[in-house]
Every structure is written in structure tokens, then in C-alpha cells.
Amino acid sequence: MIGSLCTGYGGLDMAALSVLGGELAWVADPDPGAAAILAYHHPTVPNHGDITTADWYEAEPVDMLTAGFPCQTVSLAGTRAGLVPGAASGLWAEVARAVRELRPSLVVIENVQGLLSAKADRGDVGVGPGAQDLDEATGRPLALRALGAVLGDLAGLGFDAEWTSMRASDVGAAHQRTRVFVLAWPAHPEGPRLAWPGLPGRPARHGAAAEDPDRAARRERRQPAPGQAEGGRARADARGRGGTPAADPDPGGRRTHQPLLRPGQPDPGRGPAASPGGGTDWGPYAPAVRRWSAVLGRPAPGPTDAAGRLNPVFVEWMMGLPPGHVTDVPDLSRTAQLKALGNGVLPDQAAAALRLLLERATAPAAGEVAA
Structure with a gap:
């Protein structure tokens, strides 16, 4: 227990x-x-x-x-x-x-x-x-x-x-x-x-x-x-x-880490698809985004929402959480979502x-x- x-x-x-x-x-x-x-x-x-x-x-x-x-x-x-x-x-x-x-x-x-x-x-x-x-x-x-x-x-x-x-x-x-x-x-x-x-x-x-x-x-x-x-x-x-x-952390490509979270499905309705080559220009961060996308088995959501603010769904993805672990909680404000995500630890x-x-x-x- x-x-x-x-x-x-x-x-x-x-x-x-x-x-x-x-x-x-x-x-x-x-x-x-x-x-x-x-x-x-x-x-x-x-x-x-x-x-x-x-x-x-x-x-x-x-x-x-x-x-x-x-x-x-x-x-x-x-x-x-x-x-x-x-x-x-x-x-x-x-x-x-x-x-x-x-x-x-x-x-x-x-x-x-x-x-x-x-x-x-x-x-x-x-x-x-x-x-x-x-x-x-x-x-x-x-x-x-x-x-x-x-x-x-x-x-x-x-x-x-x-x-x-x-x-x-x-x-x-x-x-x-x-x-x-x-x-x-x-x-x-x-x-x-x-x-x-x-x-x-x-x-x-x-x-x-x-x-x-x-x-x-x-x-x-x-x-x-x-x-x-x-x-x-x-x-x-x-x-x-x-x-x-x-x-x-991965000399010669000899990575032995196995992701804790099983690959999930892309989450429709959570912002534009934003994997490298998609709708977002990640610039010098593209290789890092591509690597994490491969680990999680799903593309990155858009980094900003329709108002141009930081997208909590993107932060949730960055933390390696299952889609909606924080952002699907009923009546949880955007501020509360970002506070919880900012204070958390990556499970992996x-x-x-x-x-x-x-x-x-x-x-x-x-x-x-x-x-």
C-alpha cells in the first residue's frame, strides 16, 4: 500500500x-x-x-x-x-x-x-x-x-x-x-x-x-x-x-529507457497537430519535439491556444502525461491546470x-x- x-x-x-x-x-x-x-x-x-x-x-x-x-x-x-x-x-x-x-x-x-x-x-x-x-x-x-x-x-x-x-x-x-x-x-x-x-x-x-x-x-x-x-x-x-x-544521455544511440506510458492516440480537438513538419515551425527544437513524440507515440499539440497563450494541453504533453490527465478534469481553470502541471514531475x-x-x-x- x-x-x-x-x-x-x-x-x-x-x-x-x-x-x-x-x-x-x-x-x-x-x-x-x-x-x-x-x-x-x-x-x-x-x-x-x-x-x-x-x-x-x-x-x-x-x-x-x-x-x-x-x-x-x-x-x-x-x-x-x-x-x-x-x-x-x-x-x-x-x-x-x-x-x-x-x-x-x-x-x-x-x-x-x-x-x-x-x-x-x-x-x-x-x-x-x-x-x-x-x-x-x-x-x-x-x-x-x-x-x-x-x-x-x-x-x-x-x-x-x-x-x-x-x-x-x-x-x-x-x-x-x-x-x-x-x-x-x-x-x-x-x-x-x-x-x-x-x-x-x-x-x-x-x-x-x-x-x-x-x-x-x-x-x-x-x-x-x-x-x-x-x-x-x-x-x-x-x-x-x-x-x-x-x-x-544516449551515447551512440544506446538508449535503454522504456517509456512508462503506453503510446496513446492523437487527441482531436486539442489544438492543431504540431509534430515537426506539421502546422508548427519548431525551429531548433524540432529534434527534441520529434524525439519526445516518438517516445509517447503521439504528436505534440499546438504550443499556444486560440488567444496566443500557453496551451495547457501542450504542457501536459511535455510532462508525458496521458491526454487529459489534467486538462479533462471538470471545472478546472486554465490557471489551476498550469499550476498543477508546473508543480508536477514526469512519471517516466x-x-x-x-x-x-x-x-x-x-x-x-x-x-x-x-x-
């Missing part, structure tokens, strides 16, 4: 379901536009709304928790206030609270590239005790970065993690849209690797989470996730072995990142033979 925080239009959940299977137990997003999209696609799935007021002890237990928490104050296009209390991206603290109270067996997190460089507020806590971590001018610890805070909080909760950054263009999209992805799981004293049903690695059980102070009080309220050990202490190290992909991109992180997390340790 999957619980989803800051769900938006559900792109991260689409990726998780496609890679690992399962079922969406509940979502949590108070934004009216996002709530309308989620109710349209998942009419029987509860929406817990505002995560700052949710009681996760009372929520249905889940095996996996996903979260694409707000990016406005860590984004390169935003205020750069960072991961600090009171800022939009400070909602990470509420995501961490949900992890602590729900104790899922997997956590999947997505955010913008700015997470790598934006600051985080942890008082006088720096990135480490070594001299190389001190500001040469002041002698004080260097500022803790937002991703470091996320990984450190997960480690403090007893979770190991892998992270990576990935561009949308790495899966064929016609734009870059780099995003950071984190996969975390309860640490286990026998080693940091993830074991999950159907994946390589230690097949006997999931990693056992470090015991937390609140867990005993809620044992009467909920059962542990299937296969998750009740006890066991582990030293989480929140490994962050990620990096930016190579400059050429998230799925590719999740596969990569799962491969790293389940790889045999050095000197160890795979099961």
Missing part, C-alpha cells in the same frame, strides 16, 4: 506504482486544483489534505511513502530562502514527521535541483567536523545544504538512503527539468542494502527500522508493514552516492530514477556474492 504526501497530480505515485506495483491507500494535498485532479482519477481514495494537521497514527498503515514536497524556497527560480521553518519547503519537517509516525518500508522523495545547493536551517550544525568543512573567513561550519538536511533527518529516523539527480531529457523529454530523487529504507544491522519482495538483495525480509520512542505506544494501533521486523537497531548512514548524469523520469536507485540499493556489497 502506498501513502502519498504533497501529491499534486500524482506523477511520483504513477512512477512508483509502475515500478513496484501496489495500490494507492491515500493521498494528502490541500490545494483545490490538485484535490480535484486526484478526486477525478481516484474517487475512492481518501485525501488527508493538509499534512501539518494530519494524525498519521490514525491513518491507514502503508508500506511505501512518497513525497514531492514544495520546492518554491529551494528552487533556482524561487526565493532561495531554503529548507527553513516557515518557508514553503520547510514542509519537509512534516514529511519527516510522517516518516517517523508511519514507519514505512520504503520512502520515495522528489524535489528540484536546487535541493543540492539551497541552505537548510539547523542552528549551528554544519556539514561535518573536519577543517575542510569550515568557512575560511569565519572559521564557522559551512552552511548545511537542503539535501544534507533531508538525508540527515532520514538517518536520524533510522533510514539509509540513496539519491540521484536526473534530467527529464535523459528519458527523451523535450526539456531538461532536472530533479533530485531520494530512496530511503529502514536500516539493518547486517548492512545498508535494501531488501524488498521481488527485488534482488537480501530476500528474507525488509530492513529492520531502528526502534523509535513512539513505536511502542502505537503497536496497539497498527500492525507493522508485511515483512518488517518489529525491533532491531541500526546505524543509519544516509549514504548520498548520487550525481549528475553524463552530458550525453521518476520511474527511471527509481529503477536506478533500487539497483544501487540492492547491489551486493563489496566482496559479497549476490543472492
Whole structure:
């Protein structure tokens, strides 16, 4: 079962379901536009709304928790206030609270590239005790970065993690849209690797989470996730072995990515056909549009509407969503459509990142033979 925080239009959940299977137990997003999209696609799935007021002890237990928490104050296009209390991206603290109270067996997190460089507020806590971590001018610890805070909080909760950054263009999209992805799981004293049903690695059980102070009080309220050990202490190290992909995502044409979404039918009535050679002159962007059209199996809609404004249907296509996933939702204004699409993640991109992180997390340790 999957619980989803800051769900938006559900792109991260689409990726998780496609890679690992399962079922969406509940979502949590108070934004009216996002709530309308989620109710349209998942009419029987509860929406817990505002995560700052949710009681996760009372929520249905889940095996996996996903979260694409707000990016406005860590984004390169935003205020750069960072991961600090009171800022939009400070909602990470509420995501961490949900992890602590729900104790899922997997956590999947997505955010913008700015997470790598934006600051985080942890008082006088720096990135480490070594001299190389001190500001040469002041002698004080260097500022803790937002991703470091996320990984450190997960480690403090007893979770190991892998992270990576990935561009949308790495899966064929016609734009870059780099995003950071984190996969975390309860640490286990026998080693940091993830074991999950159907994946390589230690097949006997999931990693056992470090015991937390609140867990005993809620044992009467909920059962542990299937296969998750009740006890066991582990030293989480929140490994962050990620990096930016190579400059050429498809050297020599050896692309191995398979699209998450099956090719769909062209969508009549959604603006003029605009594949290269059609009614729109894409100029230098024609090869990128042609590539993404081939991945999705349908031509690009017109980039503008009859009034010359940005066409939400075109943005929906750029995000690799099924036709109408956002734009067919009844009574959803153009502004709300563009807001939801602008805040979302490409399902194909998230799925590719999740596969990569799962491969790293389940790889045999050095000197160890795979099961």
C-alpha cells in the first residue's frame, strides 16, 4: 500500500506504482486544483489534505511513502530562502514527521535541483567536523545544504538512503527539468542494502527500522508493514552516492529507457497537430519535439491556444502525461491546470530514477556474492 504526501497530480505515485506495483491507500494535498485532479482519477481514495494537521497514527498503515514536497524556497527560480521553518519547503519537517509516525518500508522523495545547493536551517550544525568543512573567513561550519538536511533527518529516523539527480531529457523529454530523487529504507544491522519482495538483495525480509520512542505506544494501533521486523537497531548512514548524469544521455544511440506510458492516440480537438513538419515551425527544437513524440507515440499539440497563450494541453504533453490527465478534469481553470502541471514531475523520469536507485540499493556489497 502506498501513502502519498504533497501529491499534486500524482506523477511520483504513477512512477512508483509502475515500478513496484501496489495500490494507492491515500493521498494528502490541500490545494483545490490538485484535490480535484486526484478526486477525478481516484474517487475512492481518501485525501488527508493538509499534512501539518494530519494524525498519521490514525491513518491507514502503508508500506511505501512518497513525497514531492514544495520546492518554491529551494528552487533556482524561487526565493532561495531554503529548507527553513516557515518557508514553503520547510514542509519537509512534516514529511519527516510522517516518516517517523508511519514507519514505512520504503520512502520515495522528489524535489528540484536546487535541493543540492539551497541552505537548510539547523542552528549551528554544519556539514561535518573536519577543517575542510569550515568557512575560511569565519572559521564557522559551512552552511548545511537542503539535501544534507533531508538525508540527515532520514538517518536520524533510522533510514539509509540513496539519491540521484536526473534530467527529464535523459528519458527523451523535450526539456531538461532536472530533479533530485531520494530512496530511503529502514536500516539493518547486517548492512545498508535494501531488501524488498521481488527485488534482488537480501530476500528474507525488509530492513529492520531502528526502534523509535513512539513505536511502542502505537503497536496497539497498527500492525507493522508485511515483512518488517518489529525491533532491531541500526546505524543509519544516509549514504548520498548520487550525481549528475553524463552530458550525453544516449551515447551512440544506446538508449535503454522504456517509456512508462503506453503510446496513446492523437487527441482531436486539442489544438492543431504540431509534430515537426506539421502546422508548427519548431525551429531548433524540432529534434527534441520529434524525439519526445516518438517516445509517447503521439504528436505534440499546438504550443499556444486560440488567444496566443500557453496551451495547457501542450504542457501536459511535455510532462508525458496521458491526454487529459489534467486538462479533462471538470471545472478546472486554465490557471489551476498550469499550476498543477508546473508543480508536477514526469512519471517516466521518476520511474527511471527509481529503477536506478533500487539497483544501487540492492547491489551486493563489496566482496559479497549476490543472492
